[in-house]
Amino acid sequence: MRQEKPGVLLVNLGTPDAPTTPAVKRYLKQFLGDPRVVDTPRWLWWPILNFAILPFRSPRVSKLYASVWMKEGSPLMVFSKQQRDALAQRVDMPVELGMSYGQPSLDGAVQRLLDQGVTKLIVLPLYPQFSCSTVAAVWDGLSASFKPLRSLPEVAFIRDYAEHPAYIAALKASVERSFAQHGEPDLLVLSYHGIPQRFADEGDDYPQRCKDTTEALAAALGIAPHKIMMTFQSRFGREPWLTPYTDETMQGLPAKGIKHVQVMSPGFSADCLETLEEISEQNCEFFLHAGGEKFEYIPALNADDEHIEMMVQLVNARR
Numbered sequence: 001m002r003q004e005k006p007g008v009l010l011v012n013l014g015t016p017d018a019p020t021t022p023a024v025k026r027y028l029k030q031f032l033g034d035p036r037v038v039d040t041p042r043w044l045w046w047p048i049l050n051f052a053i054l055p056f057r058s059p060r061v062s063k064l065y066a067s068v069w070m071k072e073g074s075p076l077m078v079f080s081k082q083q084r085d086a087l088a089q090r091v092d093m094p095v096e097l098g099m100s101y102g103q104p105s106l107d108g109a110v111q112r113l114l115d116q117g118v119t120k121l122i123v124l125p126l127y128p129q130f131s132c133s134t135v136a137a138v139w140d141g142l143s144a145s146f147k148p149l150r151s152l153p154e155v156a157f158i159r160d161y162a163e164h165p166a167y168i169a170a171l172k173a174s175v176e177r178s179f180a181q182h183g184e185p186d187l188l189v190l191s192y193h194g195i196p197q198r199f200a201d202e203g204d205d206y207p208q209r210c211k212d213t214t215e216a217l218a219a220a221l222g223i224a225p226h227k228i229m230m231t232f233q234s235r236f237g238r239e240p241w242l243t244p245y246t247d248e249t250m251q252g253l254p255a256k257g258i259k260h261v262q263v264m265s266p267g268f269s270a271d272c273l274e275t276l277e278e279i280s281e282q283n284c285e286f287f288l289h290a291g292g293e294k295f296e297y298i299p300a301l302n303a304d305d306e307h308i309e310m311m312v313q314l315v316n317a318r319r
């Protein structure tokens with residue numbers, strides 16, 4: 001009889017190995033080369049990526065990475081490892097971390113779990129809101145890592161957890177800590193990573209999942225509807241992305257009398273370039289230059305106890 005031995009595969013996006021132009025170029029080449037992320041026909045995208053994007057974007061973005069780099073490495077990697085270690089302390093099964101792009105690879109993480117005798121993979125992509133550009137890319141990566149195997153493990157794939165009570169409880173605790181520390185702002189802005197509007201038009205339910213999180217958190221906080229709003233950050237390329245854009249919103253709020261904002265990015269399970277630089281630095285500046293007075297960034301859930309508790313619940317429900 002087959003006796004299942006479960007193990008957890010925690011997955012996130014991945015990040016460069018170093019804040020240098022060659023390392024960032026390597027990372028962006030793999031990331032932006034994934035058709036789940038950019039779906040332009042390959043014959044057209046290959047020369048654009050290699051000759052028009054990588055040579056110019058890599059040196060610019062490597063400087064941004066350098067500005068947030070931590071003693072132990074890239075913030076996304078530092079927090080992801082902390083999450084892995086904290087979860088491993090809380091569940092009686094092996095836990096491995098794999099990244100869609102860069103190291104540690106998904107392939108390696110799957111192999112390490114199999115080497116420990118795991119027969120059932122509980123796959124937890126750390127994206128609270130499903131998107132074809134993130135969660136489906138994890139699915140693709142997982143299935144690619146199965147290609148050389150003669151036997152496949154059982155798989156429990158957690159699609160997302162946008163309104164899971166333990167996720168909402170962790171976000172609520174974090175917002176309440178921030179309100180207690182800095183005072184209640186005129187507006188709480190929830191800034192989610194954007195995607196092209198076209199992906200949503202073609203069936204990606206990501207915007208609805210962001211709305212589900214926003215509504216569940218607003219209800220949990222008991223906050224008035226005019227004191228919370230949802231925006232989308234990090235757009236890339238020329239086509240329209242989900243709106244309202246975070247940067248335009250920040251530039252426009254002070255003229256509407258909003259002088260104190262707190263910004264949280266609930267779609268990022270770990271702090272990274274897009275929160276520590278784009279929100280805490282760039283968008284803070286946009287807001288203050290437009291006449292805003294107080295801007296506070298509420299950190300990602302990272303390895304907070306409430307966040308790890310959420311992971312324990314998600315995993316134990318599938319074991």
Ligand SMILES: C=CC1=C(C)c2cc3[nH]c(cc4nc(cc5[nH]c(cc1n2)c(C)c5CCC(=O)O)C(CCC(=O)O)=C4C)c(C)c3C=C
Pocket residue numbers: 013014015016028032037038057061074076127131133134193194195196206234236267268271272273274
């Ligand atoms: C080009 C299209 C992109 C889509 C679609 C996209 C979706 C998407 N991304 C995240 C999470 C993260 N993205 C991060 C960085 C990042 N994202 C893109 C592009 C797209 N993302 C780029 C080019 C970059 C790299 C930085 C840059 O060149 O500007 C990160 C941070 C990684 C880090 O190393 O710190 C995360 C996390 C989500 C959740 C998402 C769709 C919902």
Ligand SMILES: [Fe+2]
Pocket residue numbers: 193234
């Ligand atoms: Fe991204």
Ligand SMILES: [Fe+2]
Pocket residue numbers: 234273274278
């Ligand atoms: Fe960005």
